[in-house]
Amino acid sequence: MTQHSEIWVYAEIEDGKVAGVSLELLGKGRELAQVLGVPLAGVILGHGARSLADVLFAHGADIVYLAEDPRLARYTTLPFARVLTELVREKKPEIVLYGATPLGRDLAPRVASALRAGLTADCTDLQIGSYESGGRLYQRKLLQIRPAWGGNIIATIVSPDVLPQMATVREGVMHVPEPVNGRAGTLIQVPVHLDREPEAVTLIERTTHPRRVDLRSANIIVSGGYGMGSKENFALIEELAALLNGQVGGSRAAVDAGFVHADHQVGQTGTTVRPKLYIACGISGAVQHRAGMEESGKILAINIDPEAPIFGIAHYGIVGDVREVVPRLIKALKGKL
C-alpha cells in the first residue's frame, strides 16, 4: 500500500458511545473512499474502548486504529493532540475528518498546527474534485464546502499541496449509514507514547446535562421566533408541537429573548435539522436560521411580514399574526386529527 492513501475519521466518544457525528462521517467517508479507491479508517483514542471498534466496522470502516491508555480515558487537549499528531505522522493518511463538536474544534486545530496541515472548519459538504492554480491541475482533492460570512456565502476550500487534508464537519448534515452487524475489518492497536508529566489542565468539576430535545431525528418540528412576542405566547408552539407529536425548535432571537432554551435552537449556531415538516412561526428567516432548516421536506411559514425571507424558502405560507393564526391551526387540527 502506498503512503497517503487512507481516509480517516476521528471517532469521538460521547458517554461511552461513538458520537453520532462520527457515524455520519463514516457514511460520508465511505463515499469518498469509494471515489478515491482507498480504505476508510476510524481512529479511537480512549481507554477500554475496544468494543467501539466493531461499531466503526459496522458503519463502514475497513480499518480501526485503536490507541488505548489510562491517560486517554477522558478527553484532554494536549495528550490527545500529541497521540493523534504522532499517529498521522507515522501512517500518513490522505484525509482526516473530525466532527465540528466542541471536542473536534478543540483538537483538530491543535493537530493541524502541529502538522502544519490545512484545516477547514465546520464543513457542510465534502466532495472529491480537481483544483487548478498557476497553470497546475490538482486532481482527486478533497473539496471542503462550508458557509461563511454569516451564511451569506458558500466557500469551497482545498488544501492542494499539503497532506493530510483535514476538515471538521457540522453535526447533523450527513446521514448515518445503515450499520451492517458483524461486518469485519482490520483492528490495529497503536502504542501510546506519553511522557510522565502531569497534565497541564486539571479537571475540577464536570456537569453534563442530558439533551433536552433531539431535533435531528424529529419528523415534525414546530419552531418559534422573536415574533412570538413572549415566553407565554411560546407555549402555543409547545401545544402545537405536542398535538403533532413533533418537537419544539426556536430561532436564535427566540433563544436570546429567553422564550426557549438554547438546546432547541435551529440554525447555523444551533442544530441543523431536516424534518418532514418544519413549521416556522414568527421567524423572519435570517440566513443563519435558514442554513439550519432549509432542507426540510415541507416548510410552512407563518409571519406577519409578507416580505420576511422565510417565505422565500417556504412551500406553504400564511401572512398573519402568529398569536392568532397558531391558535386557529391548533383548533383546526383538533378537528381533523
Place this chain on the structure above:
Amino acid sequence: MPLRMIVLAKQVPDTKNVTGEVMKPDGTLNRAALAAIFNPEDLNALEMGLELRERYGGEVIVISMGPPRAAEMLEDALCRGADRVILLSDRRFAASDTLATSYTLAQAITRHLSPYHLVLCGRQAIDGDTAQVGPQTADKLGIPQVTFADATPEFDGAKFRIRRDLGRVQEIVEVAPPVLLTVRRSANSPRWPNARLVLKYRRARCAFQIEGEAQRQGKTVDELLASLRDKGLFIETWGAEDIDADLARIGITGSPTKVKKVENVVLKGLDLKLFSPHDAGVRDLVAQLVEERTFG
C-alpha cells in the same frame, strides 16, 4: 501578582447586521458594503482581560493582524482601557489562512511580548466562524489552551480556575500560566469606550497614517512620531521583518488552504402556496397537509 495579558483581536465585516442596503438586486450580499467592526467575541476577551487587571493588576496588550484600517479597532481597544495596542500589518500577511495567521501572531508574541501569563481571544470570528486561530496559536506558543471559557477566571497566584461551557457539558478546570483562553459571548458584557479615553485617543495614529498626518501638520515624520510616542498616541505597527517572520510561513505562501470557489447564497425561488390567516384558510391548509400525508 500582576498579570501580563495579550488579547488577540480581529476586525471583521459585520455579517450579523445585514440590512437591505448591503444586499445587491439579485438578493446576494455586497460584501464590500458591510461595516468593519471589532469581532464581538474578541470584545469579550478584551473585557475579560480588563476585569482581570482590575482584580489582580497588570497590563492588557491588544494585538491584531489586519490591513491598516484595523488601527481603528485598536483605537477602540485603547478607548475601552487597553494599555497598549499593536497592529501587525504587512502586504505579505494578506490572504493568510488560520495556520499562517496563528504563526504570525505567535511569532509577534514570542519575539516581543514574552513572558506573559494569559493570551485571550474570542472563541471565533463572525466572518469565518472557524474557531481555529486560538488553538493553533496556543500550539505555536507551546502552551496549553482552555477553549469556550464563559466566565472571568479566578487566579490564586499559581493557577487559574476557569469555567468552560461546551453546550451539554460544563467544566471547571485549573491551569497554571501561561495559557491561552478562547472566550464565549456569554462570559461578560463588554464595557463601552470611556469618554475621557475617546477624547485622548481620537488622535492616535498608526505608522500608515503618519506621513499624511505630518504633511497636514507641517511637521517632519520624525517630529510627529516623537510627539505621538511622547503622548502615548502612536499605535505600534509591525511588519514581517519586525517579528522575524519566516516568509514561507506567512500570507498566501504560508497558507495550506486555498479558496477554490465562492458562491453567493440566493434564496431558493419556490412556488409558495399562500393561505388566508382566517379560519377557512387555516382549515384548507390542514386539509392539504393531511391529504399529502405530511403529518405522518
